[in-house]
Amino acid sequence: MPARMSIAEARIVMFTLYPIAFATSLCVGGSRMYVALMLIAFCYNHCGGSNGLVSKNLWNVAGFVSFASGAMEVMLGMTLPLSTTPRLVAWLGVIGLMVFTTVHLQDLPDRVGGKLAGRRTMPLVLGDARTRWFSMAWMVCWSACCRYFWGGGLGVVVGFRCLMLRELRNDAVTWRLLNLWMVILYAMPLIAHNGRVLHWG
Numbered sequence: 001m002p003a004r005m006s007i008a009e010a011r012i013v014m015f016t017l018y019p020i021a022f023a024t025s026l027c028v029g030g031s032r033m034y035v036a037l038m039l040i041a042f043c044y045n046h047c048g049g050s051n052g053l054v055s056k057n058l059w060n061v062a063g064f065v066s067f068a069s070g071a072m073e074v075m076l077g078m079t080l081p082l083s084t085t086p087r088l089v090a091w092l093g094v095i096g097l098m099v100f101t102t103v104h105l106q107d108l109p110d111r112v113g114g115k116l117a118g119r120r121t122m123p124l125v126l127g128d129a130r131t132r133w134f135s136m137a138w139m140v141c142w143s144a145c146c147r148y149f150w151g152g153g154l155g156v157v158v159g160f161r162c163l164m165l166r167e168l169r170n171d172a173v174t175w176r177l178l179n180l181w182m183v184i185l186y187a188m189p190l191i192a193h194n195g196r197v198l199h200w201g
Contacts (some may be wrong), residue, residue, distance in 0.1 A: 022032030025070070027076065037063060053120045058101040061096040068095050068186055078153060094145060095185065100136035105178050111173035128166070136163045139181075146185060154162060 005013070010074065018038065025034040040062045043049045049059040071091060073080050080088075107114055107121035114121045122130045139159030158177045165174065 014054050020171040029073040030070030032079075033066045033073065037070070038143060040066060051117075051119050053125050054117070056121065057100045057103055060111045063190070064099040064103075064182070065092055065096050068092060071186065082113060086190070094142070095182075098138075098142045098182070101142075102135055102178060105135055105171070106175050108132075108162075131164070132163045136160060 022031065022034055022038075025031040040059055044056075044059040044063070046089075048055075050056050069080060086126070104122040105124050107119075108128070111121070111123050111128075114124055122134070126134070136159035139162075158174060158181050161177065162174050165171075
């Protein structure tokens with residue numbers, strides 16, 4: 001197998017891609033969200049944002065909402081107004097709350113690394129079982145909420161998988177499935193409207 005990149009090499013790639021991504025956002029849209037995302041990433045990675053039980057989730061919320069709103073600008077081909085319609089604000093709020101109550105699933109397969117790094121993650125603070133029950137309950141809740149918004153329901157399978165399959169390799173797969181679930185949630189407004197771009201105004 002090829003050797004993994006060193007930390008120094010990864011930093012070089014990261015800082016090389018930053019200006020490329022910013023230039024791309026200026027051309028296709030989402031530049032404000034990109035700048036916000038870079039500030040969020042800096043605080044998360046270099047200012048201790050990933051170390052606290054609550055702060056870690058809050059920074060993830062900010063990042064995911066930046067992803068969602070930036071992608072929406074690109075999709076619509078227009079700059080989203082800072083004061084948007086109540087339904088759009090509510091949907092971004094739902095995405096943020098979904099992230100806040102489920103993103104700690106990424107910490108289940110990395111409990112050893114989190115402990116070595118001195119992070120106060122939910123599995124380390126509340127324990128494995130409580131984290132799984134908390135996550136499963138909220139994923140069922142958000143599936144019902146998404147059904148109210150767009151006429152669909154997702155996440156129940158991921159929630160029960162988190163609860164029932166507890167080995168390390170299963171936790172890693174569950175985290176990937178959660179991210180797939182989030183991608184599908186981003187697309188739900190389009191799916192609910194038969195592929196037509198929504199008019200938010």
